[in-house]
Amino acid sequence: MSYQSPVADILYSLKHVAGFDEAIQSGLFGDLDVETAASVIAEAGRFATEVIAPLDRVGDEVGARCENGAVFTPPGFREAYRQWASAGWAGVTASTEYGGMGLPHSVNFACGEIWNGASMGFALCPLLTEGAIGALNAYGGEALRSTYLSRMVSGEWTGTMNLTEPQAGSDLNAVKTRAERAADGTYRVFGQKIFITYGEHDMADNIVHLVLARLPDAPPGTRGLSLFLVPKFLVEADGSLGARNDVRCASIEHKMGIHASPTCVMIYGDAGGAKGWLVGEENRGLAAMFVMMNSARLGVGMQGVAIGERALQRALAYARERRQGRSAKGGAGMSPIIEHPDVQRMLMTMKALVQAARGISHLTAVAIDRSFHAPSAEERAAAAERAALLTPVAKAFSSDIGDEVASLGVQVHGGMGYIEETGAAQHMRDSRIAAIYEGANGVQAIDLVQRKLPLSGGAVAAREIAGMRAIASEVAARGEAGFGATAGILLEAIDALEQATVYMREALGADPASALSGASAYLRLFGLALGGACLAKAGLAAQDQAARGDETQRGRVGLARFFAEKLAPAAPGLARSIQSGAAALAPYETILAETA
Ligand SMILES: Cc1cc2nc3c(=O)[nH]c(=O)nc-3n(C[C@H](O)[C@H](O)[C@H](O)COP(=O)(O)OP(=O)(O)OC[C@H]3O[C@@H](n4cnc5c(N)ncnc54)[C@H](O)[C@@H]3O)c2cc1C
Numbered sequence: 001m002s003y004q005s006p007v008a009d010i011l012y013s014l015k016h017v018a019g020f021d022e023a024i025q026s027g028l029f030g031d032l033d034v035e036t037a038a039s040v041i042a043e044a045g046r047f048a049t050e051v052i053a054p055l056d057r058v059g060d061e062v063g064a065r066c067e068n069g070a071v072f073t074p075p076g077f078r079e080a081y082r083q084w085a086s087a088g089w090a091g092v093t094a095s096t097e098y099g100g101m102g103l104p105h106s107v108n109f110a111c112g113e114i115w116n117g118a119s120m121g122f123a124l125c126p127l128l129t130e131g132a133i134g135a136l137n138a139y140g141g142e143a144l145r146s147t148y149l150s151r152m153v154s155g156e157w158t159g160t161m162n163l164t165e166p167q168a169g170s171d172l173n174a175v176k177t178r179a180e181r182a183a184d185g186t187y188r189v190f191g192q193k194i195f196i197t198y199g200e201h202d203m204a205d206n207i208v209h210l211v212l213a214r215l216p217d218a219p220p221g222t223r224g225l226s227l228f229l230v231p232k233f234l235v236e237a238d239g240s241l242g243a244r245n246d247v248r249c250a251s252i253e254h255k256m257g258i259h260a261s262p263t264c265v266m267i268y269g270d271a272g273g274a275k276g277w278l279v280g281e282e283n284r285g286l287a288a289m290f291v292m293m294n295s296a297r298l299g300v301g302m303q304g305v306a307i308g309e310r311a312l313q314r315a316l317a318y319a320r321e322r323r324q325g326r327s328a329k330g331g332a333g334m335s336p337i338i339e340h341p342d343v344q345r346m347l348m349t350m351k352a353l354v355q356a357a358r359g360i361s362h363l364t365a366v367a368i369d370r371s372f373h374a375p376s377a378e379e380r381a382a383a384a385e386r387a388a389l390l391t392p393v394a395k396a397f398s399s400d401i402g403d404e405v406a407s408l409g410v411q412v413h414g415g416m417g418y419i420e421e422t423g424a425a426q427h428m429r430d431s432r433i434a435a436i437y438e439g440a441n442g443v444q445a446i447d448l449v450q451r452k453l454p455l456s457g458g459a460v461a462a463r464e465i466a467g468m469r470a471i472a473s474e475v476a477a478r479g480e481a482g483f484g485a486t487a488g489i490l491l492e493a494i495d496a497l498e499q500a501t502v503y504m505r506e507a508l509g510a511d512p513a514s515a516l517s518g519a520s521a522y523l524r525l526f527g528l529a530l531g532g533a534c535l536a537k538a539g540l541a542a543q544d545q546a547a548r549g550d551e552t553q554r555g556r557v558g559l560a561r562f563f564a565e566k567l568a569p570a571a572p573g574l575a576r577s578i579q580s581g582a583a584a585l586a587p588y589e590t591i592l593a594e595t596a
Pocket of ligand 1: 194196198263
């Protein structure tokens with residue numbers, strides 16, 4: 001079953017849920033117009049459907065392989081990457097100064113969904129490179145920027161992010177990789193990094209590693225981490241590639257999914273020290289790395305949306321074809337399984353969750369754009385806080401959705417879903433990592449509760465909740481039958497979120513264990529309420545269109561209703577679970593001791 005980039009749905013969500021067109025029309029992005037932004041996304045869709053998507057299967061079946069430190073991507077990847085890069089796709093948001101298109105982040109995240117939907121194994125390389133470009137642009141000095149940025153923006157060179165070590169995963173305090181100052185102002189880096197995505201490969205001429213390491217006199221913990229740029233090949237003064245640097249790939253991992261994406265063990269400095277250049281200031285490396293991580297977090301959220309969408313397309317096609325049993329509709333012979341209410345439930349759940357996660361991700365993307373481009377400092381600061389609040393939700397809710405939807409996709413296929421040849425299983429295997437990397441989802445939930453809820457004394461979260469309430473009230477005010485019980489149930493979900501927010505803020509001070517134990521449920525509740533509001537907003541826009549005589553989007557009203565009536569009722573239950581605190585966890589040692 002071939003993948004069709006969901007360009008129309010993406011454009012609808014950007015416009016009607018996230019207010020992207022309005023932002024363009026208000027002049028936020030200079031002379032960019034709506035048509036140009038849309039045509040870039042449509043072209044990405046065409047490219048992904050025609051060039052990348054056909055490689056997804058071979059990427060999974062053949063995978064990347066490592067021989068004597070050299071990594072080979074699956075057949076067709078190198079050519080597709082070169083075509084992708086020469087079409088300019090590595091530089092969607094990058095500044096025109098470095099050869100980029102200078103387009104909004106929202107356009108790039110929309111393209112990110114499209115690349116990932118076509119092949120997540122392929123799209124990981126650009127995802128990490130974009131983050132590296134962002135960190136270098138924000139923190140790299142003039143010399144680093146002029147040497148590296150234009151080649152990364154053109155896609156000739158790719159980037160990596162090197163945080164993880166065997167003993168340092170979620171907790172970067174434990175990073176041991178060390179750096180020494182050299183007499184010429186550069187540094188020498190020594191250590192081992194693991195799980196480095198596209199740490200070595202054959203698609204680009206050079207690889208620019210951004211590596212967190214510790215100087216000899218650095219304070220302990222994350223305050224003692226510095227960020228270094230370590231190229232695979234040293235770059236000569238004239239920009240040509242020189243000697244190989246002292247960094248190598250020792251091996252690649254054998255993984256559950258994303259087989260095309262090499263996940264590398266990288267060894268720095270076992271032949272005297274890998275030559276590195278400081279990015280930003282000594283001991284302030286985490287700040288620079290955060291630029292990379294924040295962009296990558298939303299990027300990972302988009303992966304959840306992307307794989308969910310692809311799983312939905314595949315399951316829907318199968319459910320229309322496969323015949324089993326006789327549905328209430330009757331007819332001769334067996335019915336297509338799509339006629340069974342339980343299969344309808346699965347497909348509708350898949351669609352509703354994907355569109356809700358897409359809406360949340362687009363809201364986050366537009367907030368990021370506003371944080372850079374809004375006219376006043378006040379508006380930029382407010383948008384940055386909104387983006388900060390929404391980023392963990394976009395990352396964790398969407399990647400959880402990706403998993404759930406991919407799993408439902410397997411279920412829709414029945415036994416054939418478990419057989420690799422249908423492709424449904426690949427989506428489930430591929431999507432599983434998104435909830436783990438870029439900050440495991442449990443850690444995202446803690447970030448939401450501990451750091452994001454207190455922003456501006458709670459005003460940022462309160463504004464978000466008020467926005468959801470306004471949408472639900474508008475649905476109530478219109479009173480259209482197609483929305484069914486949407487308004488009332490959505491308001492209940494928003495009330496539940498509000499109560500849980502008050503509880504969390506109090507528990508954070510008085511009973512942190514209770515706050516932490518409920519963090520994941522809280523993030524889910526946030527996602528359900530906000531996702532329901534996103535779908536309702538899309539439904540309201542569809543209703544407006546219908547009033548103007550265009551009935552083509554009517555299904556969006558029904559989808560909002562489905563989400564509200566079938567999925568959002570979980571919200572009060574989640575609030576109840578959150579408010580029960582940590583008491584039920586307290587005897588975990590005794591209870592778990594009974595397990596061998
Ligand atoms: C395919 C793949 C690609 C990757 N790509 C990269 C890359 O390019 N660059 C890079 O640097 N890293 C990369 N990683 C590493 C990835 O970011 C880490 O695996 C991730 O951050 C989790 O760290 P960990 O695996 O050590 O798990 P751990 O930190 O050991 O966590 C295990 C579990 O404990 C939970 N946990 C841990 N600490 C806490 C806490 N304080 N409170 C509550 N729960 C907690 C986690 O949520 C998780 O469920 C990649 C990993 C994989 C598998």
